[in-house]
Amino acid sequence: MVHDRVIELENIGLISYKKAWEYQQKLVQERLKNPLLSDKLLLVEHPPVYTLGTGSTLNNLKFDLKSFSGELYRTERGGEVTFHCLGQIVVYPILNLHYYKQDLHWYLRQLEEVVIQLLYQYNIKSYRIKGLTGVWIGNAKIAAIGIKVKRWITMHGFALNVDCNLSGFKQIIPCGIQDKFVTKMTHYDPNINIIEVKEKLVETFAKVFCISII
Template sequence: MRRTCLLYQGDRPIPYLTAWQWQKELVGERKQARREGKDLADVLLLMEHPAVYTLGQGSSLEFLKFNLDDPQIECHRIERGGEVTHHAIGQLIAYPILNLDHHQRDLHWYLRQLEEVIIQVLAKFGVPSQRIQGLTGVWIDNAGQVQKIAQVGIKVSQWITMHGFALNINMDLTGFNRIVPCGITDCQVCNLNQFVSNVDFVEVKKAIAQTFAETFNLEMQFITSLTTPDL
C-alpha cells in the first residue's frame, strides 16, 4: 500500500520566510505526533520564491560577493547542509516533509532519491542529466560545459526531512553572479528553457509531483491550504 503524501502547490510566489516557517511547523507536528504514538502523512510543498539567498548552517561567507548588510538583498542562514544558493521566480522549489521511518533511514539514499526525481523529470522533457561524484545536485552537459540545473540541500531531524531541491526552469540566472554557487569555483548554472523551448512551468511542476510519488511510492492527495486539520 502506498503511503499518503499531501501535495501543496503554490500558485503564486511564497516569501521564503513563510515557507521556512511552514516547514518547521510541519516537522514539529510530526515529531509531536510520533511522541503521542500517531503517524501524520508525508507532505510535499512545491512553490516559487521571490529573489533570496540562503546559506547552509555551516556555509562560508567567503562565497558571497555582496554585503550582508545590503538592505536590497534578502539572505538567510538556515538549517540545511551545503553552501550558499539563490532562489528566484522561475525556479521550482520542492520541500518534502517525509518520515524516513516509512522509507529508508539513510541520508545518502535520500539525497540520491531526490536527485533521481530531477533526473527522471528532465528525461521526460528529453534532456539528459547526470550526477557528479562527491557533489550533490544535478548537472547537464551543455556543449561540452557541465552546468548545474538543480541544487539539493536537506535537513533531517529524528528522521523527518525538511528543505529539499530547487530546479532552474526559466529564472533570471544573473542572481547567481553575486555568489559562488554551492561553494564551487567556476560553477556554471543553467535553465531548463535553454534546452526545451517554451517549457511550461506548470507541466514541470506536474511532472515533479508525479515522479516524486513514483520514486517514493506515495499516493498524492492534493490540498489547497496548509491549515488543513489532517496536516
C-alpha cells in the same frame, strides 16, 4: 520497495522564503509530536532570496553584506549558498523516513533521481557528479539540493531551475564550487511550461518514492 504511504501535495505558488521556512518548521514539529501524521510535498516559488546552509562561508558571497538590501537567510539545511527566484520550482518534502529508509545518502540520491527522470521526459540528459550533491548538465548545475533531517523527519529539499533569471547567481559562488555554472530547462527547450513541469514533477516524485500523492 513499495510503500502504502500517501503524501499530501500543497502547490502553494509564490511565497516568501521566511513564511515557507516557518511553515516547514511547524510541519516538522507536528510530526515529531505525532509520527502518524501524513507526509507533505510542498511546491513553491520564492521572490529573489539568498540562503546559506549551516556550514556556509560568507566568502562565497560576491557582494558586501553591509550594503546589501536584498533578502538573505542562514538556515539549518546542509549545503552552501544558493539563490531562489521566480521561475524556479522549489520542492520541500516533509517526509517521515521511518516509513521509507533511514539513510540520508539514499534520500539525497532519491531526490536527484526525481530530477533526472523528470528532465529525461523533456529529452534533457542530466547526471550526478561523484562527490557533489545536485543534478548537472555538462558543467552546469540545474538543480541544487540542501536538506535538514530531525529524528528522520525531512525538511528543506531541492530547487529546479525551469525558466528563471539566472543573473542572481552571478552574485555568489553557487554551492561554493568555483569552476561550475548554473543552467535552466528553457536553455534546452524554450517552450517548456512551468505549470506542466510541476505536474510532471509530482508524478515523477510519486514514482521514484513509490507512494501516492493526493
